[in-house]
Amino acid sequence: MKKTLLIFYAVVTYAIAELIWWGYMLVKTQPQRTGMILGEGAMFIMVFTVGAYFMHKSLNKEAKLHEQKKNFLLSVTHELKSPLASIKLLLQTIQKRDLTKAQVLDFIDKSLLDIERLDDMVENMLLAAKIENRSYTFPKAEFNLSVLVDSIVNRLQISKCDCNQQIINAEIEPKIEITGDKFALTSVVTNLIENAIKYSSPCESVNVKLWEKDNKIYFQVADHGIGIADTEKARIFDRFYRVGSEETRNTKGTGLGLYIVKQVLDKHQASIKVKDNRPAGSVFEVVFA
Known part of the structure; x- marks a missing residue:
C-alpha cells in the first residue's frame, strides 16, 4: 500500500510539472492567447487537484482498513x-x-x-x-432487561484476585421491560461489561447500573481502567478499530465489540456516549428512549 501511495504522488507531481511546462511553452509561442491559456490551465489544475485530493483520501482510507484487517487477523x-x-x-x-x-x-x-x-x-x-452485509433483521419482542443484565453480570462475575473479590458491582432496578432484539442486546451488554473488565487492572471494580427514569431506560458501565483519550473517542465504534498495534497491545480483543454495540443500538433508536470517569477510567452510558 505504501508503494501505491508513492507511485500516486509521483504521477501527480509529474502531471502538474508537465502541465506547467506545456503552459509555459504555449504562452511563449502564442503570447496573444496568454489569458485564455492561463485561465484554462488554472481550471484544469483546480479540477486535477480536487480529484487528486479525493483519490488521496480514498487510498489512505484503504491503507488504514488494510492495517486494521491485518490487526484483526492477528x-x-x-x-x-x-x-x-x-x-x-x-x-x-x-x-x-x-x-x-x-x-x-x-x-x-x-x-x-x-x-x-x-x-x-x-x-x-x-x-x-x-x-x-445487512442480512440480520433484528427481530424484536418484549422481554425483561433487568433479568438479562443480571444474568450476564453473574456469568461475567469472575475474579482476577487471589482473595476471590467480586469485581462487578451491580445496581439493577427490577422489572424493567423493553421491546428489542434480545440476542443482539445480549451482545451489547456483554461487550460493554467485558470491555470494562478487560481494560481494568486486576481487583479494580466495575460498576454496572440499570434504571428507568422519565420513560427512558438507562444502562451504564463504569470502570477505573486506562481510560480513552479524547482523540480516540470518535473512532472506538469503527469496525476493527483498536488503539495501538496488535504486536504491542496487551489487552485482548478483535476490534468488533464496540462496533457491534453501536450498530445494534442504532437499530433500537438508542444512543450511547462515552465520558471520562473520575479519577480514572471510562463511563459508557446507553439511553433507550
Whole structure:
C-alpha cells in the first residue's frame, strides 16, 4: 500500500510539472492567447487537484482498513490460540494424572469458561458479518432487561484476585421491560461489561447500573481502567478499530465489540456516549428512549 501511495504522488507531481511546462511553452509561442491559456490551465489544475485530493483520501482510507484487517487477523489468531491451549492443557491433565473429584470439577469449570469465551468471540464475528452485509433483521419482542443484565453480570462475575473479590458491582432496578432484539442486546451488554473488565487492572471494580427514569431506560458501565483519550473517542465504534498495534497491545480483543454495540443500538433508536470517569477510567452510558 505504501508503494501505491508513492507511485500516486509521483504521477501527480509529474502531471502538474508537465502541465506547467506545456503552459509555459504555449504562452511563449502564442503570447496573444496568454489569458485564455492561463485561465484554462488554472481550471484544469483546480479540477486535477480536487480529484487528486479525493483519490488521496480514498487510498489512505484503504491503507488504514488494510492495517486494521491485518490487526484483526492477528488478534483473532491470539484469541483462538489462548483458550484452546488452556482447554487442551486442562484436558490432558485430567487424562494423564490421578486427580480428586474436586480437582477434576475445577478443571472442567475452567474449561467451560474458556469455551464460553470462544463462543462469545464467534458470536461477535458472526453478528458483525451479518450486520455488515445487512442480512440480520433484528427481530424484536418484549422481554425483561433487568433479568438479562443480571444474568450476564453473574456469568461475567469472575475474579482476577487471589482473595476471590467480586469485581462487578451491580445496581439493577427490577422489572424493567423493553421491546428489542434480545440476542443482539445480549451482545451489547456483554461487550460493554467485558470491555470494562478487560481494560481494568486486576481487583479494580466495575460498576454496572440499570434504571428507568422519565420513560427512558438507562444502562451504564463504569470502570477505573486506562481510560480513552479524547482523540480516540470518535473512532472506538469503527469496525476493527483498536488503539495501538496488535504486536504491542496487551489487552485482548478483535476490534468488533464496540462496533457491534453501536450498530445494534442504532437499530433500537438508542444512543450511547462515552465520558471520562473520575479519577480514572471510562463511563459508557446507553439511553433507550
